[in-house]
Amino acid sequence: MIVWDYNGKIIYSYKLTDGKINSLSFIPNSNSLLIGITEMNDGKIQRHVIKCFNNLGKIEYELIDKRITQGYVNVSFEKNVEGVRNTIGSVEATFPELNIKKDLEVPQINKRISHIELIQSITVSPDNKTIASIDNFNILKTWNQNQEIQSSFKILNNKKRHQNLL
Numbered sequence: 001m002i003v004w005d006y007n008g009k010i011i012y013s014y015k016l017t018d019g020k021i022n023s024l025s026f027i028p029n030s031n032s033l034l035i036g037i038t039e040m041n042d043g044k045i046q047r048h049v050i051k052c053f054n055n056l057g058k059i060e061y062e063l064i065d066k067r068i069t070q071g072y073v074n075v076s077f078e079k080n081v082e083g084v085r086n087t088i089g090s091v092e093a094t095f096p097e098l099n100i101k102k103d104l105e106v107p108q109i110n111k112r113i114s115h116i117e118l119i120q121s122i123t124v125s126p127d128n129k130t131i132a133s134i135d136n137f138n139i140l141k142t143w144n145q146n147q148e149i150q151s152s153f154k155i156l157n158n159k160k161r162h163q164n165l166l
Contacts, residue, residue, distance in 0.1 A: 001013060001014045001015075001021055001024070001035065003033065011055065011057070012053075012055075012056060012057025013057065014035075014053065014057055016037065018039070018040040018041055019037060019046075020037070020038050021035055021037055022036045022037065022038055022118050022119050022120065023035070023036035023119050023120055023121050023122050023133075024036065024122065025122040025123050025124055026124075027052075027124050027128060028124060028126065028128055029128065030128070031055030032053065032054055032055070032060060034050055034051070034052050034053075034063075034122045034124070034131065035050065035051050035052075035053065035122075036048070036049075036119030036120070036121075036122050036133065037049055037050070037119075038118055038119075044105055045107070046111055047107060047111040047112065047113045047114075048107065048113055048114060048115045048116065048118055048119055048135065049062055049063070049064070049112070049113060049114045049119075050062065050063040050114040050115075050119060050122060050131075050133055051063075052147075061147050062147075063131065063133070063143050063147055063149075064112045064114060064147075065114055065115070065141065065149050065152070066148075067149055067152070068109055068113075068116070068152075069109065070108070070109050070110075073106060073108075073109060073116050074106055076116060076139075077104075077106045077107065077116055077117075078106075080117070080137045081104050084104065088100055114133065114141075115135040115137075115139060116137065116139070117135040117137045117139070118135060118136045119133055119135050120134050120135060120136060121133065121134050128145070129144065129145055130142050130143065130144065130150070131143040134155065137154070138154055138156070138157070139152060139153070139154055139155075140152070140153055140154075140155050
């Protein structure tokens, strides 16, 4: 990630050693940037987390959902990856020479996660009091100014991905 000023000068950059940046949102009237990151280690997903960077490119805080339990993560993950597992089985049966990765790692809450799946979108309310984030499982979360989770619920619709929250 690279942040420039309007003159094209690089303000700061941030590079993940292993993983990818999936979404970002500037916090209005501040010099902070929220980034939805999938952190990986040796090709395996470690966690999905939202980090807040200041104008120097330093991490100010992470949004961690401390309310979720490992039991909830296990059940939710299994429920939401059934289609993926069916697809993997079908592709593996049809093309065994591809050596398709079979195991899907269940996220672990001890790794301090924001969401249990890739964070698609992040936005900040106009008054800067609420942050909203949504993941690939259509779980919408709202966070308060103290970086605490306010609410979490599943959005029920027939769309697969959300481009923007607002």
